[in-house]
Amino acid sequence: MSQSTLTKTRASIDALLALSRQTQIVLAKAIGMPNYAVSRRQASTPWQFDEADRVAAHFGIDPLELYAGADVACAAFARRHGLPLLAETFAAASGPTEVDAAPAEPVAAAPAPPAAPDNDLPSYVTTLATPALCVLCGLPATTALEGFPQHVSAETCAQAREAAQGAAATAAAAQTPEPASVTSTSAPHLPAGEAASPRQHQAERQKPRPRQPRAETHAKCVAFLRRNVQNALQSAGGDVEEAAAYLEKKAIPHAMELIDISRAQGRYDVIAYPPLPDHIYKKPSKSKPNQVWEARPNWRRSWESLPLAPGTHLVDELDMNGAYLSALKTHLPLGEPEHTTGHIDTQALKRSGAHLVTPGEWRHDHLPNPIGSRDEPGPLWIMEPTLRLLNRLSTPKYGSLCAPPEIHESWTSGSTEHLLEYFRTALTEVRAQAIQEGDDLTENYVKSVYSKFVSTAGTSSANHSLVRPDWVHAIRSQAFSNLYGKALKAHAAGLHVVRVSGTDELHVIGDWRSVFDEGRGVTEVKRKSSSEIIISPEA
Structure with a gap:
């Protein structure tokens, strides 16, 4: 059964972000949307055509190439930026695809996401058939928490980050056309011949994730609200009635953005919502x-x-x-x-x-x-x-x-x-x-x-x-x-x-x-x- 255009568009955006080593926050800022909006478009609410057009323009491809799916979008991105082998790297990971047949020099491949333990996973953790971007670090993850793509621990996020940085440094330092080896990470490191026990996996998952200090979170929320009022007054030239009308119109998006700020690094992500009876x-x-x-x-x-x-x-x-x-x-x-x-x-x-x-x-x-x-x-x-x-x-x-x-x-x-x-x-x-x-x-x-x-x-x-x-x-x-x-x-x-x-x-x-x-x-x-x-x- 063929995929819908929305599904293909989301797959294209996920692949382009991974290929360009960008996070959803970077993309949101580039296309003029709040930080939380890109995550919601990828998880639940549909992309609007004008928003998808801005995404395509950001990556330098045609909107129709974005709508066509990850293979076409990544191939187009590679051609536009003179990186044909970047498309080949993606093709090698996802299967054969129709890209430029001209041979080109290989480059360092993106690191594989850290492997998540297949056994003893809690009920709220599921294994993804296809890696998706972690909502915390923006790098590929093979697990989902509460239905949202996410690494199972702060250590796994850190390992993914280190692997990505190492691969980027290797690609930048490469001066010869010799193919770079694909690096992969696994957590945690154990002596040769010794396997990680379910108890060790559980201990890794239960380590607390880094949290933003409470006072800092509260201060950011308060500053956000006050800044909105000041900006509205400034834009209205001091006209209180005009500023009030603008703030009234922006109350809903401001509320959602405030929630996003207040939930920074929180354990539960309010973006995803489950099926209800x-x-x-x-x-x-x-x-x-x-x-x-x-x-x-x-x-x-x-x-x-x-x-x-x-x-x-x-x-x-x-x-x-x-x-x-x-x-x-x-x-x-x-x-x-x-x-x-x-x-x-x-x-x-x-x-x-x-x-x-x-x-x-x-x-x-x-x-x-x-x-x-x-x-x-x-x-x-x-x-x-x-x-x-x-x-x-x-x-x-x-x-x-x-x-x-x-x-x-x-x-x-x-x-x-x-x-x-x-x-x-x-x-x-x-x-x-x-x-x-x-x-x-x-x-x-x-x-x-x-x-x-x-x-x-x-x-x-x-x-x-x-x-x-x-x-x-x-x-x-x-x-x-x-x-x-x-x-x-x-x-x-x-x-x-x-x-x-x-x-x-x-x-x-x-x-x-x-x-x-x-x-x-x-x-x-x-x-x-x-x-x-x-x-x-x-x-």
């Missing part, structure tokens, strides 16, 4: 939602049920600041979800995902139902934050307000609460400083970045760089769970909760300043308005 996350039609119930609250307490003395009482409408920004700290699933039936302790197993549950009966009029306003009884699909909220409310610490939910089945994978932590903390810091300085432009820009990220990271046509509807549902569910937690705190402190709605609306009667800190920070609340109610004496 369609019966949960896929919308049956444009007018109908998918099966996930996010537990959005929309509750109001009747005045008659309030235990208040007759007279006039003040109702304060409180607003939770940066609700979605705070909700970015939640347990996000990472890999491909696995199906289980019956009870699962996701907290102990460090897993997250979607769960089909039957919630316990709710019999309290003074507090909203934690699953929100739902008219249909029976099982429903909820996300991890909602499940954890229901489990908390069933414990004696929270007064055993309901029975624990009955879990029928789950789709979960390993999770982490810190995947978006640098992303969140950078936005929080820049927002706080903007509020302190009265910088409305920066404050609104920060809000656009995180709110548009949450609204488009699922299946939105406005953001093709990340397709994780499970993340969007988890973040939104976390925002509603956070609001419910504020309502519980108010009730426990003796306030009367009279309304809980959306992600940030809480109405209470009583001295709320003794319970919450007032302000505009993400850990504070502000009063939006107040109204009076009159409780009439009983007849």
Whole structure:
């Protein structure tokens, strides 16, 4: 079966990068795209024609040669740059191909990628039939982690790098047409006749990868956001409205680039996304939602049920600041979800995902139902934050307000609460400083970045760089769970909760300043308005 044009184009780009000894970062800068964009085009989202044209121009070949596949593209690259034997070297590695028949002098061949151990590989590591470029070092790798081409350890990356540098030095120093030998590396070096044991392979894989210092990562994220605002103002000649319009338009690509910066050398790559169960996350039609119930609250307490003395009482409408920004700290699933039936302790197993549950009966009029306003009884699909909220409310610490939910089945994978932590903390810091300085432009820009990220990271046509509807549902569910937690705190402190709605609306009667800190920070609340109610004496 013939390959698609997109598959051929991706193969051409991978081969050209290896042949020219360039990384995806170099290519991205050359064609005017963010660093993360080339990796996403090669892994998931399709190349646009104008982008592919720029790639072809960068390598000095015709776009049609780029679309034709790796053999044709590499042969064209070699001819354009007067390196016919470079094409022959590639042909020797990939099989016979139609290139210029004229004989030419051989040059040093590119080093073979370090061999990965075939035995005792963990479940998240797969062996690639065809070597692909490692997302960390940009050199060929024979393994993939979480579905993404990558060496299994920092040592393997270092060996590939050393081998590539050695081959380049040999080719540059060659003064005679004598063919250079093909060098290969293997890890680790052992005495003659001694084979590496599975335990040694495992020790190599478990060595920590070099990480960027936390303070450095945070500083780069903050500097990126501030630089965007400064550049927008500079380009607009100081016109704040024009700068605001530009930043609003760039909020989504800036959010994705900020994630790329915040995940520098991180263990999990958020570019790749696994297949998800369609019966949960896929919308049956444009007018109908998918099966996930996010537990959005929309509750109001009747005045008659309030235990208040007759007279006039003040109702304060409180607003939770940066609700979605705070909700970015939640347990996000990472890999491909696995199906289980019956009870699962996701907290102990460090897993997250979607769960089909039957919630316990709710019999309290003074507090909203934690699953929100739902008219249909029976099982429903909820996300991890909602499940954890229901489990908390069933414990004696929270007064055993309901029975624990009955879990029928789950789709979960390993999770982490810190995947978006640098992303969140950078936005929080820049927002706080903007509020302190009265910088409305920066404050609104920060809000656009995180709110548009949450609204488009699922299946939105406005953001093709990340397709994780499970993340969007988890973040939104976390925002509603956070609001419910504020309502519980108010009730426990003796306030009367009279309304809980959306992600940030809480109405209470009583001295709320003794319970919450007032302000505009993400850990504070502000009063939006107040109204009076009159409780009439009983007849």
